[in-house]
Amino acid sequence: xxxxxxxxxxxxxxxxxxxxxxxxxxxxxxxxxxxxxxxxxxxxxxxxxxxxxxxxxxxxxxxxxxxxxxxxxxxxxxxxxxxxxxxxxxxxxxxxxxxxxxxxxxxxxxxxxxxxxxxxxxxxxxxxxxxxxxxxxxxxxxxxxxxxxxxxxxxxxxxxxxxxxxxxxxxxxxxxxxxxxxxxxxxxxxxxxxxxxxxxxxxxxxxxxxxxxxxxxxxxxxxxxxxxxxxxxxxxxxxx
Numbered sequence: 400x401x402x403x404x405x406x407x408x409x410x411x412x413x414x415x416x417x418x419x420x421x422x423x424x425x426x427x428x429x430x431x432x433x434x435x436x437x438x439x440x441x442x443x444x445x446x447x448x449x450x451x452x453x454x455x456x457x458x459x460x461x462x463x464x465x466x467x468x469x470x471x472x473x474x475x476x477x478x479x480x481x482x483x484x485x486x487x488x489x490x491x492x493x494x495x496x497x498x499x500x501x502x503x504x505x506x507x508x509x510x511x512x513x514x515x516x517x518x519x520x521x522x523x524x525x526x527x528x529x530x531x532x533x534x535x536x537x538x539x540x541x542x543x544x545x546x547x548x549x550x551x552x553x554x555x556x557x558x559x560x561x562x563x564x565x566x567x568x569x570x571x572x573x574x575x576x577x578x579x580x581x582x583x584x585x586x587x588x589x590x591x592x593x594x595x596x597x598x599x600x601x602x603x604x605x606x607x608x609x610x611x612x613x614x615x616x617x618x619x620x621x622x623x624x625x626x627x628x629x630x631x632x633x634x635x636x637x638x639x
Contacts, residue, residue, distance in 0.1 A: 409612040410435045412474035414461050414481050414501060416454075417445035420514070420566070420601060421480030423573040427605035429454055434609055439470050462496040467504040476612040477505045478512040479550075487538060494546045502553040502561075510560040510618070512611060513550040517565045517597055517622060519543040529597060529622075547620070560618045562611055564604075567624040570634075571601030580638050591635055595628040 411428055415421045416438035429436045429452070438456045440446040446456040459466040461481070471477055479501055483493035502511050518540040520529060547563050554561035570577045603625060610616055629637070 408433050408435050409475045409609075410437060410473055411476045411478060411608060411612055412437045412439055412471055414439045414477065414479045414497070416440055416449060416456075416480065418480055418482055419574055420569050420571075420604070422449060423571045423601040424480070424605045424608065425449060425454060426452060427602050428609060431605070431609050434612065437474060461500055462493060464496075464500050464504070467500040471501065471505050471509070474506060474509055476510050476512065476608065477501055478514060478608055480514045487542070490542055491545060494542065495549060498546055498550050499553050502550065502559055503557060505559065510562065510611060511550070511554060512562045512564060512608065513547060515543045515547055515563050515565045516540070517567050517624075519547055519565055562616070562618055563620040564607065564623045565621065566604065567597035567599045567622070569601055569604065570598055574601065577638070580635075584635075584639055589635060591631040594630065596631045596634050597624050598629055598634055599624045 411434060413421050413425045413428075413436065416425045417440040422438075425436050425438050426449070428434050436454055438446055438449045438454050439461065440449070440456060440458055441460055443450075443456075443458055446454075446458065450456050457470050459470045461467050461470060479497065481494075481497050483490045483497070485493070498513065505511060516539070517529060518537060520540070522529065522540070523537060543565075550561060550563065553559075568576055604623060607616075607621075607623060
């Protein structure tokens with residue numbers, strides 16, 4: 400790579416790169432020109448596939464303030480795909496540490512992206528209508544809404560540009576929702592809901608992050624779904 404190309408390259412750090420969505424998005428980003436991907440995983444075991452595919456990986460815990468700055472060093476864009484596990488209290492505590500550390504200790508001038516979900520609107524898990532609810536109807540939605548608020552407050556304190564990306568149902572080669580749909584397809588009549596789905600493909604998420612890294616988007620909260628949208632019928636046809 401020549402010097403000019405290196406100057407134009409944007410480094411995107413993926414926190415939680417060993418997760419389903421994070422790993423597929425990281426792999427797509429690594430194929431895009433002008434993008435350097437840094438996959439941040441807790442352990443070498445979690446990064447096995449990514450390392451086998453040639454991605455640069457860093458290992459450590461962003462929740463640990465003493466490790467955070469080194470893990471995020473050199474990143475122009477820090478993207479949080481992390482998905483803490485445990486009790487509701489444990490999840491909230493881990494989210495608070497992850498979000499605040501990533502925002503505070505990212506390199507000066509770096510942009511932060513919190514990967515949220517359309518469930519932050521507060522619908523029930525199986526709701527077909529996308530609308531805002533004052534009180535979330537699921538624990539997952541309540542956690543995502545809490546993390547969004549926390550991220551906005553922390554970013555405002557340190558004047559760091561922030562994007563909130565509320566993902567729809569993410570489809571892709573590594574996504575469980577896609578694999579499950581493939582397994583359910585039969586050579587028979589299927590009944591599907593009428594209207595548009597709220598799906599997005601992993602490659603589209605990668606495109607959005609590359610666009611953010613290059614300063615083509617304005618900070619804010621975005622619903623990330625395919626545009627034009629896929630109908631439920633079209634999604635089924637894709638996998639058929």
